[in-house]
Amino acid sequence: MSAGDGAAARGPGRARYDVVVVGGGHNGLVAAAYLARAGRSVLVVEREDHTGGAAVSARVFAGVDARLSRYSYLVSLLPQQIVRDLGLRFETRRRRISSYTPVGAGGLLVDNGSEAETRESFARVTGSEADFLAWQRFYAQTAGLAQRVFPTLTAPLPTRNEMRRTVDDSALWDAIFERPLGEWVDKTFADDTVRGVVLTDALIGTFTHAYDPSLLQNRCFLYHVIGGGTGDWDVPIGGMGALTDALAAAARAAGAEIVTGCAVTRIETDGSTAQVDFTTASGDTGTVAAGRVLANAAPYELARLLGETAERPEGSQLKINMLLRRLPRLRDTRVDPAAAFAGTFHIAESGSELEKAYREAASGRLPSAPPAEIYCHTLTDPSILSPELLAQGMHTLTLFGLHTPARLFADDPDGTKAALVEATLAQLDSVLAEPIRDCLALDADGRPCLEAKSPVDLERDIGLPGGHIFHRDLEFPYLPEESDNSPAARWGVATAHRNILLCGAGAIRGGGVSGIGGHNAAMAVLESTGN
Secondary structure, eight states, X not given: OOOOOSOTTTOOSOSEEEEEEEOOBHHHHHHHHHHHHTTXXXXXXXXXXXXXXXXXXXXXXXXXXXXXXXXXXXXXXXOHHHHHHTTXXXXXXXXXXXXXXXXXXXXXXXXXXXXXXXXXXXXXXXXXXXXXXXXXXXXXXXXXXXXXXXXXXXXXXXXHHHHHHHHOOHHHHIIIIISOHHHHHHHHOOOHHHHHHHHGXXXXXXXXXXXXXXXXXXXXXXHHHOGGGTTOOBEETTOHHHHHHHHHHHHHHHTOEEEOSEEEEEEEEOSSOEEEEEEXXXXXXXXXXXXXXXXXXXXXXHHHHHTOOOOOOOOEEEEEEEEESSOOOBSOTTSOHHHHTTSEEEESOSHHHHHHHHHHHHTTOOOSSOOEEEEXXXXXXXXXXXXXXXXTTOEEEEEEEEEEEGGGGSXXXXXXXXXXXXXXXXXXXXXXXXXXXXXXXXXXXXXXXXXXXXXXXXXXXXXXXXXXXXXXXXXXXXXXXXXOSSHHHHTTOXXXXXXXXXXXXXXXXXXXXXXXXXXXXXXXXXXXXXX
C-alpha cells in the first residue's frame, strides 16, 4: 500500500483550513497538490491507514514479495499535463500486444507491432480480410475522436453544441452521442468475435448491453477510447501504488497536510463555511472548519455524510488477482502465452456471449459462461516482483469479470462469489492446455495465490457504493442542460451546496485513474477564489 502519514494518531494539526479534501485517493491528492501549490491551506482526510483508494499496490499474499495493483491496474486517462504540472516521477509503458481472443483451436491476436501478423490472424479467424480492414477504419475514427475530445477534459466543460463542433464528424457524432453503440458495431463488423472485442470497452464495470437506449454503453466506450488522445491503456511502472506515492509526495511537498486513519463522520455547511466531523483510528473525535470541502468519495457517500438521500449506484464486476509459478500453456499452439497474456486476453467475450451473459444476469442468474478479460502486468513491467520471484519465473495475472451486478450477491455474498470464481476459472480453463489452478503459486501458509473481489467486497474495502468502480454511471463530457454558470458547474464538479465540490470519479468526466476530477475541482476552487 501507499505509506501512511504518521499524523493518523493525532488528527489534523489545525482547526480551520481553506480546503478539506475528504478521501485520500488519487484524485484527492491531485486536488490537494494543485491547491497547496497555489498557496491554499489544505487538509486531506483518509479513513484508511494509507493513501490511494483504489489506486494502490499491495502485497496481497502472505509472505510473498509481489506488489500487485490490487484494484485499478492500467492507466489511460491520466493527462501528461498533470504529471508535468505536479512534477511527478511516474511513468507508464505501452503494451505491444493489444489483445488476444481464443476462438476454437486458434485465436485472434491484435499485435500493435505487426500489421501483417494482425491481418493474418483476422483472416484466419474470420475467413477474410474484410473485418481487419473495417477494424483499421473503425479505430482510425476513434483515434481522431480521441485527439479532439481528450484535450477538453482538463478545461471548462463545453456545451453539447460546442462538443459536437469539436468532434467535427456528423456520422461519428451520431454513432457515439446519439445512437446505441451496438448499431455502429453491427454495421461495421461481420464477425461475432470481432464485435465482442470492440464492445468490451463499452461494458467494463457497467451493467448494460450494446443496444441500451440510455447510451450508458456509449459513455463507457467513449472514456475507454479517448485516453491520452490515443486510447492506449498502459502499464504503470512499479504498479498503481507508484502513482499514489508520487502524488502524495507532491501534495506534501507543496504543503498539504495528509491525515490517514481518520474517518469523516459528518459534513455540515451553510454555503460559506463547512464543518467536518471526524473520528481517528484511536477513537478520538473532532471537527475542522473549511471554506470549501472537496469530496473524493462517491456522490452517494457524500449524501450520507451530509444527512441527505441519493440513489444507490450498482457496480458490475469480479476482480481476481493471481500469482503464477509460470504462465499456463494454451490450446492454441500458434501463439506464445507470453504474447497472449501481455495484452488483454478475452474469455467468453464474443458479441453473442456478452449479450447472453447480460440477459442471464438481468434475470437474476449468474452468467453460465462468465465473460472476463485478463492481463499480465509482469510481462511488461517485472519490477513489482522481488528478484527471487523473478528468478523463479513467476508472473501476475489480473482478471476482470463482466456482467456480475451487485444485486446477484445480495442473498449470499460469499457463496455467490465462490460459485462465480469457479465458473470464471472454468471458462479460462476451457481455452488452456492445463488448469490455471495448477499454475498458481503458493503463499507462505501453503495456500494458492488467488484473491477475488466482488462488488460487495469493493464497497466494504474501499467505499465504492454497490461496488461501482466509477462511483456512479458515467456522463458525456459536456455541460448538462440545467447547469448554472458557476465555476463548479462549468468544471463539472458542482453539488447542491456552493462550497462543497466533487473531486473524484463521480464528477462529470470522472471514472478511471485519471486525476481529472481532482484537477478540475482545484481549478474550480481557484477560479472562484481568485488565482
